[in-house]
Amino acid sequence: MTDVTMTVNGKTVSGKVEGRTLLVEFIREHLELTGTHVGCDTSQCGACVVHVNGQAVKSCTMLAAEADGGTVMTIEGISAPDGTLSALQQAFQDHHGLQCGFCTPGMIMSASALLKDNPKPSEAEIREYLEGNICRCTGYHNIVKAIMAASGQDVSAIAAE
């Protein structure tokens, strides 16, 4: 067992993990932050995306021990402490960018990383960036629309509803 310590959503946390414990297991099982989801076992679906040291990563593809000493942000850390949704979260609600909600935390974490790097992405850039996040419910239309709206762009160019 290895001791790990990291900052998660602004709080210092520590725990004992096996060498093989994945970051997502540490987040879900040790920290009981169950907003981060596991949708596959091949690093394809993106339901487990979190930010580590400011980068979007699939937390099923990283060992907990690798995040030792790092700074982690999960979906639980995105909205304001009083519960107010971030602009991106609000846009997802406004534009019906989620249905069952299972892929949603990963979508929000990926999309927020995209907007940090590229504040005004085109529709094609958004679709390209989301290659690693699978949604089975929405057909992506309203996710793309929500991300464009969150970046302050006109969404009327996205085909009518």
Add this chain to the structure above:
Amino acid sequence: MPDGGIGASTKRREDVRFLTGAGNYTDDINLKGQAYVHFLRSDVAHGRLKSVDTAAAEAMPGVVRIFTGADFEEIGGLPCGWQVTDKHGNPMQEPKHPVLASGKVRHVGDPIAAVIAESVQQARDAAEAIVVDIEELPAVINMKDALKDGATKVHDDLDNNLCFAWGFVEDNREAVDQAIKNAAHVTTLELVNNRLIANPMEPRVAVGDFSRHNQDSTLYTTSQNPHVIRLLMGAFVLGIPEHKLRVVSPDVGGGFGTKIFHYAEEAFVTWAARQLHRPVKWTSTRAEAFMSDAHGRDHVTKIELALDADNNFVALRTDTHANMGAYLSTFASSVPTWLHGTLMAGNYKTPLIYVHVNAVFTNTVPVDAYRGAGRPEATFQLERVIDKAARELGVDPIALRRQNFISEFPYATPVAVEYDTGDYVATMDKLEEIADIAGFAARRAESEKKGKLRGLGVNCYIEACGIAPSNLVGQLGARAGLYDAATVRVNATGSISVMVGAHSHGQGHETAFPQVIAEMIGIDPSMIEIVHGDTSKIPFAMGTYGSRSLAVCGSAMVRATEKIINKAKRIAAHLLEVSDADIELKDGKFSVAGTDKSVDWGDVTLSAYVPHNYPLEHIEPGLEETAFYDPANFTYPAGAYACEVELDPETGKVEICSFAAADDFGNIINPMIVDGQVHGGIAQGIGQALLERAVYDDNGQLLSASYMDYAMPRATDVPSYKVDHSCQTPCTHNPLGVKGCGEAGAIGSPPAVVNAVIDALHSGGHDHITHIDMPVSPARVWAAMQR
């Protein structure tokens, strides 16, 4: 009227918890003292289990108990909920489906042993130490080979691999044969409806719990219909009476049909918790999901459409092989029969139809309902053969469809259903407008300048939703009623809890259902809360599938609310000292007609629970009503879809340029949610048409058992969609006039895509290509072009 009643695109209240990571999915549930189970699954498709030696595994760290098939020999098998009668009047062959494999393994993924340990890692480690001796048998994979004389049998105790041969309508068979023989033109098409895997993003999870205090069992599970699971598991598998068994389906991360069924893992964890007196949890990996979630589609069909000299459809004949997989999943037998044959008329007045289906056992994962269930299979055959006929006859495919549309309602089809209402001309007109069909030639010319071939594919669809009238489905073999139910509990202060049989796993019931009651009473929707997914709270009802939630459960909710309003009016009449007939309810206020006397909703609800000034001799206190609603007919959503593709003749790659859908869903409660349902359905239909295919090799190995091999549609694979549902012919037999919208996109879109690809190829001079099976991959297109 309050804001947010019927017709408002109210933002979803459930979104807040999902957007902040506060959803409560089954895998988020961890019970004190829980153990974890890992299933050791067969890695061969077919074999005789000679021995399962668990001794070494039992000595591994953390192992609590290991169970095998021997522990389940006295326990019931997983039941099939629909008995199909074959064309000779005999019941289908129905094999036992044990919880853990016994005697034989019959597909890759069949569970052999269950290892329970203190952690999931320990359970997995121990499973590797189990020694299984299997005498491998030839795998039965190809359906036609499975039916040959002398073929290896999947189930030794059955006569052969034929579950049933179904003819529908058998009395029409000779007349159809004769009409086809005498027709001016017959178009024939052989096609495959590819095998798919539903792949909701949340894998299945089951947590069993047992209370020594009162001997009650609880199962937390990822289900679309917790009462169905309680009924099937309690009554047929484990023998636990309903009042001692609770099934809870909390937030569920998508279903698409594959979470309707009762699965072995659910029965196992419930049973094991009773043996061990501690909770037992199972969380599926995605790899396990691929080889244990029921698959969908997998039909191989020959279809013949006969036309007269004026291009009127005169007869239709189909012959289908439908894969059942290794066992009969919960509703498997209903899919290629009653959910498929009854839709073969489509939107067209074809007077004579005969559908023949061989349902076949193979050494593959069981196949059952997947979004659309039978109706996409019917629509694909019909809309492809019509397109081929139009090409053979040199007529416009839209004109050929229009010429043969059913135009008078109600319309009794020759395949046993009666469409109550519809307007297929209106949806086709709307489609031509929103898809700008008139501008296609110019867009094709632009594509050709870039060296691309452009194709336009159009099709119609109809579906039977709102399943279903219980007396009818009972005659057809259903082993359950298919009503739904709602309890409306008005609280003393006027807020309302509504306990519903429908289950929301993405459909937004928590937002849309209150819109209906808010409209009826005239109060703010925020005063109304939907409770679902817990058999200890909701009335016994059948759950969510077949686009039925609003049409059936919503109707029950309306009926219960009507009872509430009737009683509330009587209370109001007492308070206002007038007769019941003089009371009007508007905007949450009960008033005396023609006067300014009124009492508010809250005055009446408080009076019901604090009955000091109350007609107790005539009216019971309280304000809570339940209604069960059994639909009089199916509902028949219909529409027209158009797809434009660009095809690269150098590579065979197909790109979707645009997709338009004009649907008639009858009345609509929340247009935003309806749009979203159609978007998602279209993406799944595009996935089927271009990307997805569950592939077995000849040995029965599932080659597409991960997202690296099974091509799920990604954001770059699909376009933005144009969807319209302004054409509305309200359902005539349910109180809301609603039809259902959940499956339409997945039913209507695959033929549009394939029709577009064939159109593109013909525009490039590849006239010899009349069909390409789905998924229309670049390799398949390119190969067809080289022939």
